[in-house]
Amino acid sequence: MVESRTSLANISGAVVLAGAGKMGSALLTGWLARGLDPKRLVVIEPYPSDDIRPLADRGIRLNPAAEKISDASALVLAVKPQTFGDAAPALRLLVRSSTLVVSIMAGTTIAMLDMACGGSIVRAMPNTPAAIGRGITVAVAATSVNDKQRAMADALLRATGAVEWIDDEALMDAVTAVSGSGPAYVFLLAEELARAGVSAGLPADLAAKLARETVAGSGELLHRSDLDAATLRRNVTSPGGTTAAALDILMGEQGMKELMTRAVVAATKRSQELAKS
Numbered sequence: 001m002v003e004s005r006t007s008l009a010n011i012s013g014a015v016v017l018a019g020a021g022k023m024g025s026a027l028l029t030g031w032l033a034r035g036l037d038p039k040r041l042v043v044i045e046p047y048p049s050d051d052i053r054p055l056a057d058r059g060i061r062l063n064p065a066a067e068k069i070s071d072a073s074a075l076v077l078a079v080k081p082q083t084f085g086d087a088a089p090a091l092r093l094l095v096r097s098s099t100l101v102v103s104i105m106a107g108t109t110i111a112m113l114d115m116a117c118g119g120s121i122v123r124a125m126p127n128t129p130a131a132i133g134r135g136i137t138v139a140v141a142a143t144s145v146n147d148k149q150r151a152m153a154d155a156l157l158r159a160t161g162a163v164e165w166i167d168d169e170a171l172m173d174a175v176t177a178v179s180g181s182g183p184a185y186v187f188l189l190a191e192e193l194a195r196a197g198v199s200a201g202l203p204a205d206l207a208a209k210l211a212r213e214t215v216a217g218s219g220e221l222l223h224r225s226d227l228d229a230a231t232l233r234r235n236v237t238s239p240g241g242t243t244a245a246a247l248d249i250l251m252g253e254q255g256m257k258e259l260m261t262r263a264v265v266a267a268t269k270r271s272q273e274l275a276k277s
């Protein structure tokens with residue numbers, strides 16, 4: 001694959017990040033860790049956090065005037081879809097036809113991005129484990145994106161974890177529902193496991209620690225194992241034992257299957273709605 005050959009250190013021109021909130025900051029951390037020269041980075045963020053501000057000492061340009069950014073080779077859009085309309089007029093001043101525009105905004109289509117700011121567009125959906133280099137991003141490129149731009153997008157996204165390229169943009173709503181929003185479902189599982197532990201009589205701090213380590217350790221086991229999730233689940237389940245008793249509830253009617261299906265349908269629908277707003 002051509003994409004993974006480009007290193008961040010080889011990028012010429014500036015990489016402009018618009019929006020250094022939760023996801024933008026995670027990308028920024030990954031880029032710096034993977035060797036992107038801070039002097040190549042421009043951050044546009046009206047409310048820079050205490051983590052972002054000190055990066056100016058490393059050479060990152062924070063909120064320069066638009067006319068001072070004449071060298072943008074990539075613009076990464078990490079603002080909320082709802083604020084993009086207001087942000088776009090200023091951002092489009094940075095975009096030439098050769099500028100790679102990578103958007104991570106949920107429900108914001110390539111057609112919408114093309115209308116709002118132009119450029120060579122890659123639409124991507126990362127997730128928050130990106131903050132520790134363990135994210136998964138799905139990306140789709142507009143037909144105008146050339147191999148070099150696609151390789152640059154791949155390098156920028158791969159700095160925070162795995163990248164899957166798809167050809168069918170229509171899949172992005174379901175991708176958003178599964179992997180973009182997915183970490184929240186796993187964290188909810190940790191919350192509810194702890195809460196149920198307290199209901200079963202455990203002290204709150206012990207229940208929280210057991211739930212946290214169980215979710216984290218199980219995730220790591222799934223990550224490292226060659227076995228699939230169903231096999232790992234069966235490996236915990238002794239016939240007639242405690243796990244089987246719990247799974248009778250979780251896998252019964254109105255259980256996880258039903259709940260997860262409804263949750264993913266709701267998130268997919270919301271992503272589709274954002275594309276119409």
Ligand SMILES: NC(=O)C1=CN([C@@H]2O[C@H](COP(=O)(O)OP(=O)(O)OC[C@H]3O[C@@H](n4cnc5c(N)ncnc54)[C@H](O)[C@@H]3O)[C@@H](O)[C@H]2O)C=CC1
Pocket residue numbers: 018019020021022023024044045046047078079080081083086087104105106125126127128180181
């Ligand atoms: N949080 C998540 O798990 C994921 C978020 N996304 C997408 O990432 C984008 C950002 O989400 P979060 O980081 O969660 O939101 P956030 O609210 O933490 O970050 C958005 C940032 O944009 C800044 N901003 C507002 N107006 C701006 C402007 N005109 N120019 C530049 N920056 C501006 C805000 O001050 C804020 O820091 C959204 O479009 C979301 O759909 C995608 C995948 C996962």
Ligand SMILES: O=C(O)[C@@H]1CCC=N1
Pocket residue numbers: 106176180181
């Ligand atoms: O909740 C959201 O809309 C964003 C997109 C995926 C995760 N967070």
